[in-house]
Amino acid sequence: MPVIRTAVAPPAARRRGGIPPYIPLLIPAVAFMLLVYAFPFLSSIVTSFLDQQGVPSLSNYRRTVDLYARDIIFTLLVSVSNTAGTILLAIALAAYLRVRNSRMSRFIGHVYKLGIFIPFVVVAQMMRTFLAPHGLLNVTLARTGFIDIDSPLQLFNFSGLTFGFMWKLVPFAILIIYGGFQMIDNSYLEAARSTGAGFFAMVARILVPMNKSSILVATVLVYAQIVSCFTLPYMLLGGRTPTTITVDIAHRVTYFRDYGSANSLGVISYALVLVAAAYYLKTSVRQYRQGADNA
Amino acid sequence: MHSTRKRLIRLTMELVLLVTVLLVLLGPVLSLVLWSIAETWYWPHALPQQIGLQYWHQALGIHVSLAIGAVSILPALLLSISIALVTVLISMAITIPAGYALSKYRVPLGGLVLFLFLMPNAFPQMPVFVNLLRIYTRIGLAGTVPGVVIVHMLVGIVFGVWITSATFKSIPPGLQDAARSVGATKLITFWRITLPLAAPGLLASAVFVFIKSLEEFTGTFFVGLPFVTTLPMMLYSASGYNMQFASVIALVMLVPSVLFMVLVQKLLRAEYVGGMG
Numbered sequence: 001m002p003v004i005r006t007a008v009a010p011p012a013a014r015r016r017g018g019i020p021p022y023i024p025l026l027i028p029a030v031a032f033m034l035l036v037y038a039f040p041f042l043s044s045i046v047t048s049f050l051d052q053q054g055v056p057s058l059s060n061y062r063r064t065v066d067l068y069a070r071d072i073i074f075t076l077l078v079s080v081s082n083t084a085g086t087i088l089l090a091i092a093l094a095a096y097l098r099v100r101n102s103r104m105s106r107f108i109g110h111v112y113k114l115g116i117f118i119p120f121v122v123v124a125q126m127m128r129t130f131l132a133p134h135g136l137l138n139v140t141l142a143r144t145g146f147i148d149i150d151s152p153l154q155l156f157n158f159s160g161l162t163f164g165f166m167w168k169l170v171p172f173a174i175l176i177i178y179g180g181f182q183m184i185d186n187s188y189l190e191a192a193r194s195t196g197a198g199f200f201a202m203v204a205r206i207l208v209p210m211n212k213s214s215i216l217v218a219t220v221l222v223y224a225q226i227v228s229c230f231t232l233p234y235m236l237l238g239g240r241t242p243t244t245i246t247v248d249i250a251h252r253v254t255y256f257r258d259y260g261s262a263n264s265l266g267v268i269s270y271a272l273v274l275v276a277a278a279y280y281l282k283t284s285v286r287q288y289r290q291g292a293d294n295a
Numbered sequence: 296m297h298s299t300r301k302r303l304i305r306l307t308m309e310l311v312l313l314v315t316v317l318l319v320l321l322g323p324v325l326s327l328v329l330w331s332i333a334e335t336w337y338w339p340h341a342l343p344q345q346i347g348l349q350y351w352h353q354a355l356g357i358h359v360s361l362a363i364g365a366v367s368i369l370p371a372l373l374l375s376i377s378i379a380l381v382t383v384l385i386s387m388a389i390t391i392p393a394g395y396a397l398s399k400y401r402v403p404l405g406g407l408v409l410f411l412f413l414m415p416n417a418f419p420q421m422p423v424f425v426n427l428l429r430i431y432t433r434i435g436l437a438g439t440v441p442g443v444v445i446v447h448m449l450v451g452i453v454f455g456v457w458i459t460s461a462t463f464k465s466i467p468p469g470l471q472d473a474a475r476s477v478g479a480t481k482l483i484t485f486w487r488i489t490l491p492l493a494a495p496g497l498l499a500s501a502v503f504v505f506i507k508s509l510e511e512f513t514g515t516f517f518v519g520l521p522f523v524t525t526l527p528m529m530l531y532s533a534s535g536y537n538m539q540f541a542s543v544i545a546l547v548m549l550v551p552s553v554l555f556m557v558l559v560q561k562l563l564r565a566e567y568v569g570g571m572g
Contacts, residue, residue, distance in 0.1 A: 020400070021396075021400070022396035022397075022399075022400040022402050024392075025392035025393060025395060025396035026392070026393050026396045026397075026402065026408065028388075028389045028392070028393070029389045029390060029392070029393035029412075029452060029456060030393070030408060030411065032389060032448070032449075032452060033411050033412065033449075033452070034411070036427065036445060036446075036448075036449050037411070037414065037415060037423060037449060038411065038414075039430075040422075040423045040424075040425075040426035040427045040430065041414070041418070041422070041423050041426075043426045043429075043430075044422035044423065044425065044426045047426070096312070100309070102309065104309050104310070104312075104313050105309070107313070108312075108313060108316055111316070111317070111320060112316065112320070113556060114320055114324075114553075114556075115320065116556070117552045117553065117555055117556040118549065118552050119510035119512070119527070119548065119552060120512065121510065121512045121527045121530055121531065121545075121548070122530075122545045122548050122549060122552070123323075124534075125327065125530060125534055125541055125542065125544075125545040126323035126324065126326060126327050126545065127323060128534060128538075128541075129323075129326045129327055129329075129330045129538060129542060130322060130323040130326040130327075135326060136322065136325065136326040136329065137322065137326075139340070139341050140341070143341050167319070167320075167323065224416075224417065224418075224419075227419060228418075228419035228420065228421065230421055230512070230513045230516075231512045231513060235531065235534060246419070246421050249421055249422070249425060250516070250517075253425055253428065253517070259425065259426075259429055262422070262425050263422060263425065263426070265422075266419070266421065266422025266425065267422070269419045269421070269422065270418050270419065270422070273417070273418060273419065276417075277417035277418055280413070280416070280417045281410060281413055281414075281417050284409075284413050285406055285409050285410065285413070288409055289406075
């Protein structure tokens with residue numbers, strides 16, 4: 001929105017001497033973030049490189065790799081495959097919502113949002129009842145003859161975790177990607193349709209190429225959420241192996257008070273999201289700056 | 296002829312999609328509801344043999360008996376709500392000035408400040424909670440309500456600053472300039488013009504921080520257990536031994552989430568809604 005600045009508009013932060021007004025306004029929030037976030041964040045990195053006597057060493061990382069190499073690989077596998085699955089499914093469903101305009105598609109467009117707002121702890125409890133060996137899913141599958149009633153599917157593992165993550169994150173990804181799809185003018189889709197393009201051609205040739213940024217943002221956010229999530233793997237997998245890094249961190253802390261290994265696992269989890277985090281930080285700061293210039 | 300068949304195929308496919316979406320979305324919710332009312336449910340029966348509201352009554356404190364291993368959730372619910380209210384009050388007192396400053400002034404090193412507020416969204420927060428626990432243990436905050444409030448404030452402030460600054464930014468500066476030009480002081484302009492215009496956004500931000508606090512799991516797990524039993528903590532421990540009771544708590548926790556979805560989903564950008572659970 002164009003705004004005509006009047007002559008009396010006080011240019012931001014130009015004052016005659018004294019401290020600029022934004023300093024006292026920002027001090028409480030910044031001080032809080034430094035104390036409660038930045039300090040523990042840095043101390044997690046520093047502590048991971050110190051041994052029990054406080055001498056710089058890589059002993060924590062050696063122990064971590066010895067004990068948890070398998071879990072680190074498992075975490076990476078879960079995060080990458082679930083992110084890929086989530087984004088592909090979300091693109092397909094968002095494209096369906098965008099291209100089709102039927103009563104059914106509008107209905108799905110309303111109900112799909114349910115998962116977004118449900119916290120992970122509730123999702124975890126749902127999945128514990130739904131996916132249990134004797135849970136509703138297995139009972140239903142056995143009743144309808146898809147599985148043998150005496151050998152129910154064991155789902156408190158990679159598969160169940162995938163189902164749980166996708167149940168919550170596909171709707172989240174649809175929200176972002178569909179938002180991008182809505183920016184595309186109808187005329188593009190009509191033109192494609194008039195030349196005989198089918199659904200898949202429209203997705204591959206128009207919707208996806210014109211929405212790379214929203215798809216990338218969704219990918220980054222979904223991936224970071226999966227790597228960081230503690231609640232769902234902890235409640236669903238518990239002490240089973242393999243498990244995710246976040247569950248291992250909790251074990252090191254609650255059972256052994258082993259902050260060294262916990263922090264080296266933490267730093268490894270930072271490393272897993274590094275590229276995604278850099279992209280997120282870069283685009284967010286840029287977006288914010290652009291917003292500030294337009295205001 | 297050809298086109299009718301094509302349309303029929305498309306309609307069938309759409310119907311299959313609709314049924315699949317509904318089954319996948321609602322199956323787990325239905326499972327939760329069934330467990331919350333199942334008094335007897337033996338494998339491999341498709342439905343519980345005996346249903347009733349026994350667990351609901353216990354959880355809501357209507358009946359008290361030790362027979363089924365459920366307890367009243369009211370103390371945990373009250374604690375959760377109190378923590379959330381205090382978290383909202385302090386968070387808003389900190390984030391409103393910060394959001395205002397970020398939206399109206401060109402802050403030198405502003406990029407660095409933004410960075411600080413974005414970091415918790417970009418990186419896993421768990422290692423931070425772990426090290427907070429260490430610091431807390433040293434200064435006696437571990438396992439205390441104030442310690443938990445501080446962790447919830449961390450979650451609240453990060454989101455709060457973004458929402459409040461976006462809100463202030465959306466107010467056209469012309470209105471404030473007009474007030475200033477007819478002689479209003481800065482403080483009066485803020486109080487009479489800026490704040491009322493920002494009220495809906497600020498309210499949304501407060502509701503959001505409130506819900507985030509009610510739902511917070513990971514931070515409370517590290518710094519609060521075993522002494523601070525919020526509702527999510529109670530759900531977690533019940534989940535280990537009593538499926539029915541845990542399902543009741545999970546359904547109670549759904550209420551604010553669904554209300555929130557209905558109330559403010561249009562006001563918020565997608566990434567704020569997600570969170571890092």
